[in-house]
Amino acid sequence: MATAQTIEFRDPASRVAAGAKSLMPEAAPASAPPTGGDDGELHGEKMVLNMGPSHPSTHGVLRIILELDGEIITKATPDVGYLHRGDEKIAENMTYTQFIPYTDRLDYLAPLANNVAYALAVEKLLGIEKQLPPRCQYIRVICCEMARISAHLLGLGAFAMDIGALTVFLHTFTEREKIYSLIERLTGARFTTSYTRIGGLSRDLPPGWADSLRKFCDEVEVNFAESETLLTRNRIFVDRTRNVGIISRADAIDYGLTGPNLRGSGVDYDVRKAHPYLVYGELDFEVPVGSVGDSYDRYLVRMEEMRQSVRLIRQCLAKLPGGDDNDAKEPINVPDGKIVLPAKDKVLTSMEELIHQFMLVTQGVNAPPGEIYFGAENPKGELGFYINSRGGGTPYRLKIRAPSFCNLSILPHVLPGHMMSDAVSILGSIDFVMGECDR
Amino acid sequence: MAAVELANQLKAKFGELLSAPSEFRGEVTLKLADAERIAEVCEFAKKSLSYDMLLDLSSIDNYGEDPRWTLVYELYGTGHGCHLRIKTEVSEEKSELPTVTSVWRGADWHEREAYDMMGVRFRGHPDLRRILMWDGYPYFPLRKDFPLAGKPTDLPDVAFTKPAPLEGGPFVTVAGGKDSIAREPRVRVPEN
Numbered sequence: 001m002a003t004a005q006t007i008e009f010r011d012p013a014s015r016v017a018a019g020a021k022s023l024m025p026e027a028a029p030a031s032a033p034p035t036g037g038d039d040g041e042l043h044g045e046k047m048v049l050n051m052g053p054s055h056p057s058t059h060g061v062l063r064i065i066l067e068l069d070g071e072i073i074t075k076a077t078p079d080v081g082y083l084h085r086g087d088e089k090i091a092e093n094m095t096y097t098q099f100i101p102y103t104d105r106l107d108y109l110a111p112l113a114n115n116v117a118y119a120l121a122v123e124k125l126l127g128i129e130k131q132l133p134p135r136c137q138y139i140r141v142i143c144c145e146m147a148r149i150s151a152h153l154l155g156l157g158a159f160a161m162d163i164g165a166l167t168v169f170l171h172t173f174t175e176r177e178k179i180y181s182l183i184e185r186l187t188g189a190r191f192t193t194s195y196t197r198i199g200g201l202s203r204d205l206p207p208g209w210a211d212s213l214r215k216f217c218d219e220v221e222v223n224f225a226e227s228e229t230l231l232t233r234n235r236i237f238v239d240r241t242r243n244v245g246i247i248s249r250a251d252a253i254d255y256g257l258t259g260p261n262l263r264g265s266g267v268d269y270d271v272r273k274a275h276p277y278l279v280y281g282e283l284d285f286e287v288p289v290g291s292v293g294d295s296y297d298r299y300l301v302r303m304e305e306m307r308q309s310v311r312l313i314r315q316c317l318a319k320l321p322g323g324d325d326n327d328a329k330e331p332i333n334v335p336d337g338k339i340v341l342p343a344k345d346k347v348l349t350s351m352e353e354l355i356h357q358f359m360l361v362t363q364g365v366n367a368p369p370g371e372i373y374f375g376a377e378n379p380k381g382e383l384g385f386y387i388n389s390r391g392g393g394t395p396y397r398l399k400i401r402a403p404s405f406c407n408l409s410i411l412p413h414v415l416p417g418h419m420m421s422d423a424v425s426i427l428g429s430i431d432f433v434m435g436e437c438d439r
Numbered sequence: 440m441a442a443v444e445l446a447n448q449l450k451a452k453f454g455e456l457l458s459a460p461s462e463f464r465g466e467v468t469l470k471l472a473d474a475e476r477i478a479e480v481c482e483f484a485k486k487s488l489s490y491d492m493l494l495d496l497s498s499i500d501n502y503g504e505d506p507r508w509t510l511v512y513e514l515y516g517t518g519h520g521c522h523l524r525i526k527t528e529v530s531e532e533k534s535e536l537p538t539v540t541s542v543w544r545g546a547d548w549h550e551r552e553a554y555d556m557m558g559v560r561f562r563g564h565p566d567l568r569r570i571l572m573w574d575g576y577p578y579f580p581l582r583k584d585f586p587l588a589g590k591p592t593d594l595p596d597v598a599f600t601k602p603a604p605l606e607g608g609p610f611v612t613v614a615g616g617k618d619s620i621a622r623e624p625r626v627r628v629p630e631n
Contacts, residue, residue, distance in 0.1 A: 081571035088556075089580060093587050124464055253491050253517055256545030269517050370463045373513050373524065375494065386497045386511065399497035401513075409548040438571060 060434035095364025117376035151379035159428030200333030259381025265293035295429035364393020502583030
């Protein structure tokens with residue numbers, strides 16, 4: 001008999017209790033068929049299933065070796081590295097500026113945010129992050145937030161598609177296409193943006209671009225509402241995500257989770273709030289946190305983050321120094337010829353600028369010896385760069401702290417005890433990118 | 440509480456084992472003299488100083504110097520919001536130090552990566568296998584004496600590698616080069 005079922009949205013405490021119960025070790029096997037034993041040997045009833053590296057829900061090339069007892073996962077061993085390109089090795093062999101295009105290919109769903117994070121890391125090493133012109137900082141924040149919306153739209157669309165709600169994917173992709181058109185007008189490329197430079201940006205906003213972005217902000221909010229009606233109270237979606245893949249607060253911190261996955265578990269840590277960089281300290285936004293730490297909470301956190309991103313973009317556009325088309329000729333680069341390439345007309349007419357140009361192109365920015373770590377709040381979590389410099393234009397060692405790498409390391413802990421079909425829901429809610437994980 | 444105060448508390452506990460906190464660009468770094476004590480120091484940092492998250496673990500190859508390896512631990516406390524870097528050095532002959540997986544479970548993959556890329560082993564690690572390269576790959580690619588182009592390898596039925604065509608490149612400067620020859624962009628082969 002079909003009866004209306006209520007969804008207890010406002011009662012996180014009971015969800016925590018239910019979640020804790022479903023994660024009890026004895027709870028899962030109680031309903032499962034009897035198995036051979038717990039001595040680690042396979043006894044016929046257990047089966048090893050290879051998921052990936054090419055599986056629709058692994059979003060790239062993640063491979064997970066699952067040990068199944070019926071439909072219950074008893075052990076999960078992720079196997080990463082299929083997309084390893086040796087970015088850290090490459091970085092040691094080129095100047096800081098030359099590495100910017102490689103950052104596009106880390107989290108390839110949010111290249112703009114990677115560009116910004118990398119530029120800020122090098123600027124921290126150079127000690128010039130406080131000298132960045134305000135216009136540059138506002139444009140960078142706009143870039144980061146556009147990247148966040150774009151990455152979350154894809155993440156949510158793919159997550160919903162994986163568990164059967166195909167329509168959402170089509171909805172979010174329409175909006176994402178608009179972002180890509182905006183990015184193309186801004187940077188000249190849809191995907192591989194390479195937009196930032198050490199000490200500034202490759203170019204200013206094109207004429208009329210800010211108005212297009214305002215229009216987009218209005219449109220995308222309608223889309224959020226539509227996607228939300230398709231998912232947030234959708235019985236099937238809720239059943240497949242609530243109390244599934246619960247990550248406790250302590251586990252999330254212990255495994256080094258960051259970004260929406262950490263906040264979904266109720267930890268109020270956002271680099272933009274905790275250690276504001278660029279102009280985030282002057283902007284008004286809120287950090288959503290979850291209460292249970294299940295797939296559903298991670299979904300809700302991402303949904304709200306996109307709204308906050310729109311809010312941030314609107315504030316930046318309103319405060320943008322120099323106005324939309326920069327009639328006031330506000331600088332977008334650090335006024336230092338030893339860091340930023342001089343204007344081309346100056347290079348051809350002035351000796352000093354010619355020398356600067358030559359030194360920057362052949363030797364790179366002359367960084368002081370030292371070491372820094374800089375982490376930025378990217379869509380997937382904290383993207384960090386550890387740079388060890390021995391002076392000169394090349395890093396001696398550049399380590400990329402990839403959020404997807406850390407986020408995936410919790411899989412062996414969180415997958416066991418769940419149904420095979422829940423694995424798809426958990427993977428979708430963790431929202432990883434292998435380009436970044438494997439580097 | 441400021442990161443320096445926390446670093447001084449750690450220093451007070453372990454005394455001469457740790458160097459005085461040094462600051463660069465607002466970050467505090469401590470150097471641990473004996474890599475064998477890393478787990479103990481991290482344990483104290485986590486339990487008593489609430490550094491509850493291991494943000495990152497990097498490995499550095501100081502090629503041509505002794506000790507050859509430097510391990511860099513980036514600690515963070517989500518409660519107090521302070522960052523701390525602990526560095527320790529390991530000689531090439533030893534190439535081994537204790538694991539910190541018992542302190543932070545997140546260290547598991549970071550340590551596997553350091554092992555995979557540099558060949559530094561972590562004693563007591565529950566599952567020290569290669570992570571980015573495949574099992575059976577014979578080299579440690581982030582070592583400074585491993586060429587950028589790669590080396591030919593062949594593991595039948597698993598994977599093979601060939602040196603990448605660099606067309607004379609990479610044309611790079613040397614970090615901290617002493618003279619203009621070192622600073623000039625040119626082909627660099629690790630052996631010379």
